[in-house]
Amino acid sequence: MAAATASRSGLRSALPLLAPAYLWLTVAIFLPLSAMVFFSFMTELPLSGKPWTFTLGNYAAFFSQSLYLTLLLASLRLGLEVTLWCIVIGYPAAYVLAKVLKGRSREAIFLLVILPFWSNGLVRIFSWAMVLREGGILDTALNAVLPFKINIDLMYSYPAVIIGLVHSYVPYMVLTCYLTLQAIDDSLIEAGRSLGASRLQVLKRVIIPLSMPGLVAGAALIFVPVVGSFMEPRILGGRTGTFYGTVIEDQFVAVFNWPLGAALSFILLAVVLVILAAASPVLKREA
Amino acid sequence: MAGVQVSNVSRSFGAHKALDDVSIDFADGGFYALLGPSGSGKTTLLRQIAGFDFPDSGRIAIGGESVERVPVEKRRIGMVFQNYALFPNMSVADNVAFGLSVRGEAKAVIAAEVQGALDLVQLGKLGGRRPHQLSGGQRQRVALARAIVTKPRVLLLDEPLGALDKALRVDMQIELKRIQREIGITTIFVTHDQEEALTMSDRIGILRDGRLVQEGPPEEIYDRPKSEFAATFLGDANIFRGDATGSGILLADGTAIAAGAGATLAAGAKASCAVRPERIRIATDAGVSNATDTNVLKGQVSKRIFAGNNSTYFVDRAGQTLKVIVQNTGIERLSEGQDVVLRWSPESTVLIAAS
């Protein structure tokens, strides 16, 4: 009782501080988003001047063509794979940053991890294109080193999309895991080892469970945008790079069927929310 | 259970010698306190014994077996940390079970052992709680239970009571001592608190700047300190500096101070004498005297601090302030500014060679 009262009065005093944030959220997210919800139920875009009526047809389109579902599943798989690779690469990196490196070397490596964040997304993707294509940097370098001839042409393939996406999103995983790992007191690790646990056992039983919130946050931050991604699939995937996100993009920039694009986006949003909601009890128990 | 031998261990961090040729023999089943000022190397020494860190040179043996290069998880030690270091993601029972479960013991065995250990620290009913639901003293008990449930050969404690308040500290001291006796484990205890070291341990080692200054039973170190540092670090002491006369010293103003029998230093060398404040008798007149109290000094009370069962007098003489502690028997009440005579016996005086 007392706690509830206290938190209510705390909320009242916090209101002036929260107001700007909520105002911003309303203007920047809620308004455009509700406009999109509105569009998704229209037959035509009102801006084009053509007559329009309300319809559920845009949503029905998703279910009437199996292509959309196939692409959605492909995008979900892409999201899962990219998230897993980000964990595989990002978690050890975060561990080394938080628990092994100290002082200057930590700062330097940290900067290297953040760097892709600061570079323009398109520049990043086109640099990968130069690396991955036949006769590109990777191909030339490997053939210069290896005694036998191999052909590396990863360009316009599924692996190229994965590589590009993992590179773009792995900093999120490193950062969220770094934060939780850094908060783990070194004495916990020492306590575990003094009780006879090997480094691996300490990792499994103490460090990973305690850093689970960082893993979960990182996974959510990566999975959601990757499922809707279109830039990396289009540029690095070429013909193989048709995903749910690229189809949505097409509706907005090529076909100009905004209502269908909006409806497809909201279906994606709903699916992602359901997945996150279904996963959260499991993840909470783990953490 | 096993004794621990530390022989000529040195450890440097860069140019700084954190441990400088330290040798100590920790007897099997003994309770040993490591005492010293901050930065003297206590934690560093404990970490060498635990195996978190390795010495640059020297030997460490547990139960006669050389362990300098054995990693911590193979040394079979129990460690209690100052911040408890309980695993926040596990219940109290799981914390205590950790050491047994990584060894792969059977579930039933673990459950029984854990309950036994929790009972031993009187927390039998709290196994289901999480560490954050416990008080500081209870956390410390869990940490202790977790450290001893694996039946380690040595128990290492780094300022385990440092974060507790005074009353709880005293309770835990008694408790820790009881448990240590009950299981008879060799215990090495790092502390800042000299009183804690004196009351709890069979032997004390005093460290200073990475060196072992003195080592022995508490009474011996208290009664026969070998250096001014040991005399003033463990307990309070009045230090007189002068020239050795054989069995005492001569102060600059010509006053002679006699030390106990057996203490001799070559005449003329620089030396000092240490006297514990409670060994000095204080009186207003020169008449009342005890035949054995042959050391006599005159002075003036500059300050008196009343502490209930005793009073501390600060007495000024010849540019030096001496400390005298008098049990409050209700007879003597000296006031500030009063001229007094101090007397004590040579047996209460320790002769120390200048270092």
Ligand SMILES: Nc1ncnc2c1ncn2[C@@H]1O[C@H](COP(=O)(O)OP(=O)(O)OP(=O)(O)O)[C@@H](O)[C@H]1O
């Ligand atoms: N990992 C390390 N790197 C560099 N210097 C260290 C390291 N560990 C300890 N030292 C130094 O070694 C000296 C001894 O440290 P130690 O922690 O053993 O002191 P302590 O006696 O435990 O002090 P306290 O009572 O404050 O805990 C200190 O000067 C400390 O700065």
Ligand SMILES: [Mg+2]
């Ligand atoms: Mg220390």
